[in-house]
Amino acid sequence: MLELYLSKPGDLELREVQSTPPLKDDEVKVKLIYGGICGSDIGVYKGKINHASYPIRPGHELLGTIIETGKDAKYEVGKRIVVQPNSFCGECDLCVKGKTNICRHKQSLGINTNGGFSEEFTISSKYVLPIPDEMSDERAVLIEPFAVIVHAFKKINITKDTSVAIIGCGTEGMLAVALATYLGARVTAIDISQTKLDKASSFGVARTAHPQDIKDETFDVVIEAAGVKQSVEQAVQIASPGGSVVLVGLAPEANFPVAQVVRKELNIHGTIIYNFPSDFLQTLEYLMQDNFNVEPIISEIIHFTDYQRAYEAAISGQYGKIILNFKEEHNQ
Structure with a gap:
């Protein structure tokens, strides 16, 4: 064989x-x-x-x-x-x-x-x-x-009109886009690749954006699926007070603004398989x-x-x- x-x-x-x-x-x-x-x-x-x-x-x-x-x-x-x-x-x-x-x-x-x-x-x-x-x-x-995504989503509560940002539109990110959209969330898909953003659009997401396009907005839930330092740091930055960050990607390291995490009372979840x-x-x-x-x-x-x-x-x-x-x- x-x-x-x-x-x-x-x-x-x-x-x-x-x-x-x-x-x-x-x-x-x-x-x-x-x-x-x-x-x-x-x-x-x-x-x-x-x-x-x-x-x-x-x-x-x-x-x-x-x-x-x-x-x-x-x-x-x-x-x-x-x-x-x-x-x-x-x-x-x-x-x-x-x-x-x-x-x-x-x-x-x-x-x-x-x-x-x-x-x-x-x-x-x-x-x-x-x-x-x-x-x-x-x-x-x-x-x-x-x-992998179904397991990750069990750590958070996504219902109709929950605002969700998904950073990274590779396979896992795209599956997160599919599930969040299916659950009725208002989804913003974020990636550096316009090709991937165009594919994300086919799921009917509310919005696609490059990382630099996200200015003063915040989201109830942020899913980090890119697995790079900058994406993890942005995930913490754009999470709403009381919101949740779910780390799906495997970034080797990142710098966390601890005071911001504490003051916003963020929930940060690691998730694996x-x-x-x-x-x-x-x-x-x-x-x-x-x-x-x-x-x-x-x-x-x-x-x-x-x-x-x-x-x-x-x-x-x-x-x-x-x-x-x-x-x-x-x-x-």
């Missing part, structure tokens, strides 16, 4: 490997349908994630079909599933408190353990979720990245709604054998989500 293989930063290849090893009792073998290229995949490719391991097979946004099961696996052959790509032990103090997203022993597919950009891969059935037959592949492949299966199930509920608009999120679906072009498009930052297609070429 074929898999993508990253021997070291910048050295990505498509190679032939032997079929997967025999299944453990709780495992399933999955034939991949789609794999989304995520910002962390790009970070591993560029060597910018400190806890990444090499060599490694990338990929963690995974949609596939079960083609074989171990004797104790939960699901049947033929079931279409998505993958929860971050392991949790279920036994540490954080897992016991229900915070499996920050398990002390967490490992992440495609970062420090082999991912799923392969024609077939195996995984414990503990980490897969079946998808309703009526959901399209194109919506289903967004479940994992969208669950999701809890499984609860956040995935909530994500499924949103995506099953016909009037929930996520169509603009995916920019292009590219066959995995053309992986170089796919990665170049993802790295450029000029597109929305780039999806690798692992279906048989004659079925495209």
Whole structure:
């Protein structure tokens, strides 16, 4: 079978490997349908994630079909599933408190353990979720990245006419735009890229703006999804007194005006990935709604054998989500 293989930063290849090893009792073998290229995949490719391991097979946004099961696996052959790509032990103090997203022993597919950009891969059935037959592949492949935003939104209260600023209109920012708009918020999408702002407009947001366009305005909720120092600092600056800032992006550092945070009594929330299966199930509920608009999120679906072009498009930052297609070429 074929898999993508990253021997070291910048050295990505498509190679032939032997079929997967025999299944453990709780495992399933999955034939991949789609794999989304995520910002962390790009970070591993560029060597910018400190806890990444090499060599490694990338990929963690995974949609596939079960083609074989171990004797104790939960699901049947033929079931279409998505993958929860971050392991949790279920036994540490954080897992016991229900915070499996920050398990002390967490490992992440495609970062420090082999991912799923392969024609077939195996995984414990503990980490897969079946998808309703009526959901399209194109919506289903967004479940994992969208669950990040669904989890983040549980930290705040967004209702009709809540003023929400979303800084950074990459995939996660755009998914935040989609959800905030769906919930009835008055959304302002902020980015340095006019191309991304134009895409944000397709969600029916109240306004798009470049960072310098936001002067003396403040917002009930600010979602920071750019992951850069300037965006974090602006998020704190433009949050209304008593408002909330949700940090989704992974900026290495930023300068906080502590007195301003205190005087405005701001609520600052860090948020990372999701809890499984609860956040995935909530994500499924949103995506099953016909009037929930996520169509603009995916920019292009590219066959995995053309992986170089796919990665170049993802790295450029000029597109929305780039999806690798692992279906048989004659079925495209």
